[in-house]
Amino acid sequence: MRRVAILGVGMTKFGKHPEKSLVDLFAEAFFEAFDESNIELKDIEAVYYGNFVGEMTDGSANLSGFIADEIGLKNVPAIRYEGACASSSVAFREAVRAVSAGYYDCVVVGGSEKLLTAETGIGTRALATAVDAIYEMVAGLTFPGVFALAARLYAKEYGIPLERLREMMAHVSIKNHRYGAVNPKSQFYGKYGNLKVEDVLNSRMVCSPITLLDSCPMTDGGSAVIIAEERLAKDAVDTPVYVLGTGQASGGALFRQGRDIVKAIPRRKSAEMAFREAKIQPKDVDFVELHDCFTIAEIIALEAMGFFGYGEACYATEEGATSIDGELPVNPDGGLIGKGHPVGATGVSQIYSAVKQLRGEFKWNQVEDARIAMTDTLGGDFGTLVNIILGVE
Amino acid sequence: MFAEFFENLKDGRLIGLKCKDCGAVTCPPKNTCNQCGSRKLEKVLLSGKGIIKSYTVTYIAPMGYEKEAPYTVALVELEEGPWIVGRLDLDSQSAEKEDLVGKRVSVYAKEMPTEMFYPDKSKRIVPYFKIEG
Numbered sequence: 319m320r321r322v323a324i325l326g327v328g329m330t331k332f333g334k335h336p337e338k339s340l341v342d343l344f345a346e347a348f349f350e351a352f353d354e355s356n357i358e359l360k361d362i363e364a365v366y367y368g369n370f371v372g373e374m375t376d377g378s379a380n381l382s383g384f385i386a387d388e389i390g391l392k393n394v395p396a397i398r399y400e401g402a403c404a405s406s407s408v409a410f411r412e413a414v415r416a417v418s419a420g421y422y423d424c425v426v427v428g429g430s431e432k433l434l435t436a437e438t439g440i441g442t443r444a445l446a447t448a449v450d451a452i453y454e455m456v457a458g459l460t461f462p463g464v465f466a467l468a469a470r471l472y473a474k475e476y477g478i479p480l481e482r483l484r485e486m487m488a489h490v491s492i493k494n495h496r497y498g499a500v501n502p503k504s505q506f507y508g509k510y511g512n513l514k515v516e517d518v519l520n521s522r523m524v525c526s527p528i529t530l531l532d533s534c535p536m537t538d539g540g541s542a543v544i545i546a547e548e549r550l551a552k553d554a555v556d557t558p559v560y561v562l563g564t565g566q567a568s569g570g571a572l573f574r575q576g577r578d579i580v581k582a583i584p585r586r587k588s589a590e591m592a593f594r595e596a597k598i599q600p601k602d603v604d605f606v607e608l609h610d611c612f613t614i615a616e617i618i619a620l621e622a623m624g625f626f627g628y629g630e631a632c633y634a635t636e637e638g639a640t641s642i643d644g645e646l647p648v649n650p651d652g653g654l655i656g657k658g659h660p661v662g663a664t665g666v667s668q669i670y671s672a673v674k675q676l677r678g679e680f681k682w683n684q685v686e687d688a689r690i691a692m693t694d695t696l697g698g699d700f701g702t703l704v705n706i707i708l709g710v711e
Numbered sequence: 712m713f714a715e716f717f718e719n720l721k722d723g724r725l726i727g728l729k730c731k732d733c734g735a736v737t738c739p740p741k742n743t744c745n746q747c748g749s750r751k752l753e754k755v756l757l758s759g760k761g762i763i764k765s766y767t768v769t770y771i772a773p774m775g776y777e778k779e780a781p782y783t784v785a786l787v788e789l790e791e792g793p794w795i796v797g798r799l800d801l802d803s804q805s806a807e808k809e810d811l812v813g814k815r816v817s818v819y820a821k822e823m824p825t826e827m828f829y830p831d832k833s834k835r836i837v838p839y840f841k842i843e844g
């Protein structure tokens with residue numbers, strides 16, 4: 319197997335883009351990535367594209383071919399991947415494996431999604447296609463609902479009064495909005511940078527106990543990265559960022575996971591796979607970009623990935639352990655809550671932020687001396703998990 | 712498979728599948744045992760009783776469900792072991808007032824209008840949980 323490196327990264331500003339198509343958003347991100355990759359268009363041998371619900375938001379499917387054509391690539395394999403919120407992380411991992419195995423030397427991976435331009439009811443229904451279509455949807459279970467159920471389970475499992483847990487969850491929102499507010503690419507750039515616990519607790523209730531400020535927003539956006547085998551990467555750019563390890567696992571519907579819901583077993587398996595492949599341990603990771611679709615999601619993720627013991631990440635968050643100057647900075651780019659969550663583009667946007675950090679280019683919220691980064695993307699109700707570990711030499 | 716499950720539920724019978732290999736009960740039905748993956752399953756009638764493990768009052772509903780909001784979705788652990796999703800038969804204000812986790816419930820069905828994307832194009836048969844006592 320060959321080592322794989324990232325040459326260039328790009329993402330659109332996250333927010334509302336009614337004037338741009340799914341194809342436009344991918345192209346914009348691609349051009350930014352391509353322009354810093356120092357390769358020629360003909361070097362790109364395949365397109366890996368993540369999109370979740372283009373059919374419902376834009377009446378658009380069969381997107382991968384249109385995307386390849388839009389960026390000027392003719393006659394290359396172009397494949398769309400769908401793994402709900404993890405769509406472009408699934409695409410990224412498949413692309414890495416194809417390049418590592420020698421099928422291609424250089425490919426582009428990215429994603430795009432338009433949920434903010436879609437009306438809230440359509441957006442909520444589109445997102446809800448990632449719960450069990452029969453046995454969960456019949457009751458009207460939504461994604462905020464899934465994490466609301468998980469929050470209450472977490473409180474019971476670890477003997478924490480729900481109101482106390484809500485205060486600790488609020489610190490995830492406060493931190494991620496603080497970082498999102500200084501990231502020029504984020505949906506909430508310049509906004510919500512100074513939230514208080516009460517602001518989060520008292521914002522509009524979505525699915526109790528999850529409020530609007532416990533939630534990531536609906537977002538339009540695109541992301542793209544160009545990856546290549548090691549030798550090509552070293553010739554092209556000064557600071558290739560290496561893919562040290564990847565992991566992926568799956569799980570069934572929320573109710574099928576029963577007692578294990580807050581332990582997030584598929585995520586634990588995925589993270590362990592990535593650590594094994596990278597030959598490192600959680601303590602070696604300098605910072606994490608993880609899937610904080612809701613505040614409780616960040617807490618559950620940190621425990622399942624092995625950074626904190628079960629039932630401990632809520633206290634660690636409140637004490638500042640996951641802040642930029644804490645023992646493990648988490649979501650220094652603002653995360654899904656502060657930066658936005660254009661579902662199919664999210665996973666590769668985490669890689670964008672991680673690469674910028676590892677190159678020392680994330681000047682608005684730089685993690686000092688960052689050498690190893692880990693990303694985590696969750697699709698569905700704990701059903702599709704992808705973890706990526708990146709590093710610089 | 713889901714149609715048979717819901718038709719039975721409508722008539723007051725909660726159907727599960729008992730595994731001949733490991734003895735675990737799977738509900739709602741699935742092609743393999745939720746515990747061990749075995750295909751040696753036999754249909755069994757469940758008690759329809761369980762306890763609330765978690766719940767949430769949904770205020771922002773997806774397209775097709777707006778008229779039903781606010782509604783309370785609950786996760787219930789059945790006496791036989793499996794967890795199922797349904798609606799709590801309780802108004803939202805009461806559901807927000809006290810901690811309902813651990814309350815004993817019985818399962819029944821309500822027929823509701825379907826929506827554009829639901830697999831059953833004529834109706835939705837929704838599992839409902841009634842708090843006992």
